[in-house]
Amino acid sequence: MRGYHFGGGKSRWAPYLFLLPGLLLYVMIALGPSISTTFFSFTNATGIRGAPVDWVGLDNYKEFLFMGQASRDNLSALGRTLLFCFFVTTIQFSLGLLVAVLVNQKLKGTNFFRTLYFMPVILGAVIQGLIWSLFLYPLGGPMDSILNFFGMSSEFFGGPPTEAFGWVIVVQIWANLGTTMIIFLAGLQTIPSELYEAAEIDGANKWKVFKNVTWPLLTPSVNTNLLLNIIGSLQAWQLFLVLIGYRNGTQVLGYLIYAVGFGQTSGSVTSSFRQGYAAAASIVLFILVLILGTTTQFFLSRRERRILG
Amino acid sequence: MNKKHFVFSLLLVLTILLTACASGTETTDDAQPVEEDVTLRVLVHQNPPMVAFMEEFNQAFEEKYPNVTVDMSVVNANDLSTVTQTRLTANDVDVVDMFAFTNAAQPYMKNVDPPNWQTLIEAGYLMDLTGQPFLDNYYESAIADAGTYNGKVYQINLGTVSYSxxxxxxxxxxxxxxxxxxxxxxxxxxxxxxxxxxxxxxxxxxxxxxxxxxxxxxxxxxxxxxxxxxxxxxxxxxxxxxxxxxxxxxxxxxxxxxxxxxxxxxxxxxxxxxxxxxxxxxxxxxxxxxxxxxxxxxxxxxxxxxxxxxxxxxxxxxxYLFGKYDQGWVIAENSPNKETGLLYLTEFSEQENYAAFVNAVGFFPTQPGVTLDTQIGREVAPYLENFRVGYEQYYVxxxxxxxxxxxxxxxxxxxxxxxxxxxxxxxxxxxxxxxxxxxx
The missing domain is CATH 3.40.190.10 (Periplasmic binding protein-like II)
Structure with a gap:
C-alpha cells in the first residue's frame, strides 16, 4: 500500500490545489465579508458604491454602546437577544428531544409524523410568517376563535411587546424544531439495539434506560443541537421582520442590525443607510456569539470526553 | 490520473468558478438611439392600482415605440430603497420610482447623516434632469420641493398624498x-x-x-x-x-x-x-x-x-390636511438607455397620461390643469389649499x-x-x- 495517494514530486501539491477552489469560495463568501465588516465598522459607509467612506475610528462603537438613550436601547436589545436565545434553546432542545424519541418508536405512522414535524423547516421565513399571521389574526383567526371560546382574547403580534415577543419565540421554535428533531433522531438510530436489550435483561425501567443508555450515547447530537440552537437564536432576525417589524420593545440585535443598515428605523420613512454603524453592531453580536459559542463548546467537549472517552 | 489530465481538470474547475463569479453584464455610458432595440428596465414599488396603471401605460408605450420593451419590476414599498440602491450600483436599472427628496439635514441639525437620496446623487447615480422639456408640465414648487438638490433637478414628483x-x-x-x-x-x-x-x-x-x-x-x-x-x-x-x-x-x-x-x-x-x-x-x-x-x-x-x-x-x-410628496421618477446616471428613459418620462408626463395616472392611484396632481376626478379627489378638494407637508418629512x-x-x-x-x-x-x-x- 502506498503511503501517499497522490504520488511524489509536484503531485504532492495536488490535494492543496483541489482544496483551492473551495478555499477561494470560503474566502469570497465567508471570510472576506467578515473581514470587510470589521473594516467597515470603523467607517461611515452607507453601502452605496462610490459614496465617500471616511475612517471614523471607534465612533460607531462608542455610539452603539455609550451614546445617549439609544445606546441604552441597544443594550436592552442585547438583553432581549439573550432572553430569546435562552427560551428558544431550552424549549426547542427539550421538545426536539421528546419528539425525536417519540417518532423513533417502531409504530405505524412514524414516518408521517417525522415529515409533519420537519415540514416547517423547508418553508422560508416569509411563508412561516404568513402562516402564523393568518393563524393568529386577532379578528376571527383560528387561534382567536379558540381563545374566545374560553372567554379569552389576545392581540398576538400586535399586542404588548412582551406578548408579541413571546409569540415570535413560539414561531421560531415551530420553524426549527424539525432540524433539532432530525439530528436527535439520527443520533438515536446510531445507538446499538443490543445495549437496550442488555439493559432490559438487567431489569432497567424506561427512565433508567434513557438516563443510562440513550442520554450518554446521544452526546454528539446533544452538542450539535445545543450549539446550533444557541447560535441560530442569537442571530435570528427574519421572523421579527416578517411578524412584527420595527417596533419598540421587541427588537433583538440581529433585527436591529438590519434596520439600521437599511434605513428601516423611522416608521414609514426610509432613513439613512448606516452600514458602518450596522457593521459595528454586527461585530458586537459576533463577539456575543463567539463568547457564548466557545464557552458552550468548551463545556460540551469536556462532557463528551468524560462520557465517551 | 496523469499530470496533464490533472492540471487540465484543475484549470477547468478554476475557470468555471471564476466565470461564475464574474459580472454577467457589461454596460457602456453611451446612450443608445431609440431606433435600436432597447429593453428599458423600470423599477416600481407595490401599489396595486399604480402597478395596474403602469402595465397599461407600458403596453401603450411599447405599441408606440415597437423597438422598446419595458421590463418592469415590482418590489414591496419597504424594500424599494434597498433594491434601488442595489440595482443602481449594479447598473441594472434605467428608470426608478423613488420617493420624494425629504428629511434633508438643516443648518440647525448637528451631526446627522445625509438622507439616502442625497448620497445617491453625490455618488453620481441619478441623472441630472435640469432643463428637460417635460419638467415644464409640473408645478415649479413640486419640482423644487420634492426633486431638486443643489439647484439641479433629479426627480419629477408625481403627486402628493394626505395621511391626516x-x-x-x-x-x-x-x-x-x-x-x-x-x-x-x-x-x-x-x-x-x-x-x-x-x-x-x-x-x-x-x-x-x-x-x-x-x-x-x-x-x-x-x-x-x-x-x-x-x-x-x-x-x-x-x-x-x-x-x-x-x-x-x-x-x-x-x-x-x-x-x-x-x-x-x-x-x-x-x-x-x-x-x-x-x-x-x-x-x-x-x-x-x-x-x-x-x-x-x-x-x-x-x-x-x-x-x-x-x-x-x-x-x-x-x-389642514397633512401629507407628503409621494413617489417620483428618476433616471439612472449610468444607464445605457438614458434617451429611452427620457422618452419614457416625456410620454408619462403628457397631460393625458399623467391625468390617467393620478386618477388611478389617487394622488393629488403636481401638474397644473390636471384634476383628480375620483371620489377621493372630490372629497379632499375643499381642503387642498390647506395642504401641508407633515412632520415626518422634516424630522431627522x-x-x-x-x-x-x-x-x-x-x-x-x-x-x-x-x-x-x-x-x-x-x-x-x-x-x-x-x-x-x-x-x-
Whole structure:
C-alpha cells in the first residue's frame, strides 16, 4: 500500500490545489465579508458604491454602546437577544428531544409524523410568517376563535411587546424544531439495539434506560443541537421582520442590525443607510456569539470526553 | 490520473468558478438611439392600482415605440430603497420610482447623516434632469420641493398624498343620526354613540405600527400646524414634547389609541385595513388618501366620505390636511438607455397620461390643469389649499436619541406599552433630549 495517494514530486501539491477552489469560495463568501465588516465598522459607509467612506475610528462603537438613550436601547436589545436565545434553546432542545424519541418508536405512522414535524423547516421565513399571521389574526383567526371560546382574547403580534415577543419565540421554535428533531433522531438510530436489550435483561425501567443508555450515547447530537440552537437564536432576525417589524420593545440585535443598515428605523420613512454603524453592531453580536459559542463548546467537549472517552 | 489530465481538470474547475463569479453584464455610458432595440428596465414599488396603471401605460408605450420593451419590476414599498440602491450600483436599472427628496439635514441639525437620496446623487447615480422639456408640465414648487438638490433637478414628483384624514361610513352615520365631526368633541361624541350601539368606532392597520401614528397626524397638526417649524423648535429646544401645549396632544392621542380604535386593530395589517373598513363593520378608518382605491376595489357599492382628522375643538384648526410628496421618477446616471428613459418620462408626463395616472392611484396632481376626478379627489378638494407637508418629512433624529423620540400614538397600549399620557410625554422628551445633549 502506498503511503501517499497522490504520488511524489509536484503531485504532492495536488490535494492543496483541489482544496483551492473551495478555499477561494470560503474566502469570497465567508471570510472576506467578515473581514470587510470589521473594516467597515470603523467607517461611515452607507453601502452605496462610490459614496465617500471616511475612517471614523471607534465612533460607531462608542455610539452603539455609550451614546445617549439609544445606546441604552441597544443594550436592552442585547438583553432581549439573550432572553430569546435562552427560551428558544431550552424549549426547542427539550421538545426536539421528546419528539425525536417519540417518532423513533417502531409504530405505524412514524414516518408521517417525522415529515409533519420537519415540514416547517423547508418553508422560508416569509411563508412561516404568513402562516402564523393568518393563524393568529386577532379578528376571527383560528387561534382567536379558540381563545374566545374560553372567554379569552389576545392581540398576538400586535399586542404588548412582551406578548408579541413571546409569540415570535413560539414561531421560531415551530420553524426549527424539525432540524433539532432530525439530528436527535439520527443520533438515536446510531445507538446499538443490543445495549437496550442488555439493559432490559438487567431489569432497567424506561427512565433508567434513557438516563443510562440513550442520554450518554446521544452526546454528539446533544452538542450539535445545543450549539446550533444557541447560535441560530442569537442571530435570528427574519421572523421579527416578517411578524412584527420595527417596533419598540421587541427588537433583538440581529433585527436591529438590519434596520439600521437599511434605513428601516423611522416608521414609514426610509432613513439613512448606516452600514458602518450596522457593521459595528454586527461585530458586537459576533463577539456575543463567539463568547457564548466557545464557552458552550468548551463545556460540551469536556462532557463528551468524560462520557465517551 | 496523469499530470496533464490533472492540471487540465484543475484549470477547468478554476475557470468555471471564476466565470461564475464574474459580472454577467457589461454596460457602456453611451446612450443608445431609440431606433435600436432597447429593453428599458423600470423599477416600481407595490401599489396595486399604480402597478395596474403602469402595465397599461407600458403596453401603450411599447405599441408606440415597437423597438422598446419595458421590463418592469415590482418590489414591496419597504424594500424599494434597498433594491434601488442595489440595482443602481449594479447598473441594472434605467428608470426608478423613488420617493420624494425629504428629511434633508438643516443648518440647525448637528451631526446627522445625509438622507439616502442625497448620497445617491453625490455618488453620481441619478441623472441630472435640469432643463428637460417635460419638467415644464409640473408645478415649479413640486419640482423644487420634492426633486431638486443643489439647484439641479433629479426627480419629477408625481403627486402628493394626505395621511391626516378619516374615512367615514356614510350609511352608519346616517343610520344612527351622527353628524360628520368637525371638532374633536364631536368626534369623541360620535365614537361614544357608535360604541354604545356595539359598533367599533375606528380601525387602522395597527400591526404595521405606522398606520396608527400616521392616522393621528391631525392631532399633531391641529396643535402644530407648521410642522417644519415644529421640527426646528424641537431641535433648538423652543418646543418640548412634555410642555403644556404638547400635553393636550398626548391626552387626545391616548383617547384615540385606547378608546376610539377598535379592539383587535393592533393585529390588522396595513393593507388589510381598507377591506375591514369597506366591510361596513366599523364607523371610521384613520388612513391616508392612497387607501381610497383599495376601499373602492374591496366594495364598489360602499358609501364613504373623507374629512381631515378633527384634532381641535376649533373647526378653524381642523382645516389642514397633512401629507407628503409621494413617489417620483428618476433616471439612472449610468444607464445605457438614458434617451429611452427620457422618452419614457416625456410620454408619462403628457397631460393625458399623467391625468390617467393620478386618477388611478389617487394622488393629488403636481401638474397644473390636471384634476383628480375620483371620489377621493372630490372629497379632499375643499381642503387642498390647506395642504401641508407633515412632520415626518422634516424630522431627522439626533444620533443617540432613544427609540421613543417621536410623537406617535402607537406608543400607547395596546399598540405599545404606555397607559399614562404624562409618563409617555416625559419619556418622549427624555429620549429626544438625550440625543440633543449627546451632540452638543
Amino acid at each position: 384624514g378619516l374615512y367615514y361610513n356614510k350609511d352608519l352615520f346616517a343610520q344612527y343620526g351622527v353628524e360628520v365631526p368637525t371638532t374633536y368633541d364631536q368626534l369623541v361624541s360620535a365614537c361614544e354613540t357608535f360604541t354604545a350601539e356595539g359598533i367599533p368606532c375606528m380601525t387602522a392597520g395597527g400591526k404595521d405600527g405606522w398606520p396608527i401614528f400616521v392616522g393621528a397626524y391631525g392631532l399633531i397638526g391641529s396643535i402644530y400646524p407648521d410642522q417644519e417649524a415644529l421640527v426646528e423648535g424641537l431641535w433648538t429646544g423652543s418646543i418640548k414634547w412634555n410642555d403644556e401645549k404638547s400635553m393636550e396632544m398626548w391626552d387626545k392621542m391616548k383617547v384615540y389609541a385606547q378608546d376610539m380604535m377598535e379592539e383587535g386593530a393592533s393585529g390588522i395589517a396595513g393593507d388589510a385595513a381598507p377591506g375591514r373598513f369597506a366591510s361596513g363593520a366599523v364607523a371610521m378608518f384613520a388612513g391616508g388618501t392612497w387607501y381610497a382605491a383599495a376601499i373602492e376595489s374591496a366594495e364598489p357599492a360602499f358609501e364613504w366620505g373623507y374629512i381631515p382628522f378633527p384634532g381641535s375643538d376649533d373647526p378653524e384648526d381642523n382645516k 433624529a439626533p444620533k443617540g436619541a432613544g427609540q421613543y423620540a417621536n410623537p406617535w400614538a402607537s406608543y400607547f397600549a395596546p399598540f405599545g406599552t404606555f397607559d399614562d399620557a404624562e409618563e409617555l410625554a416625559n419619556k418622549v422628551q427624555e429620549d429626544l433630549q438625550s440625543g440633543l445633549d449627546a451632540n452638543q
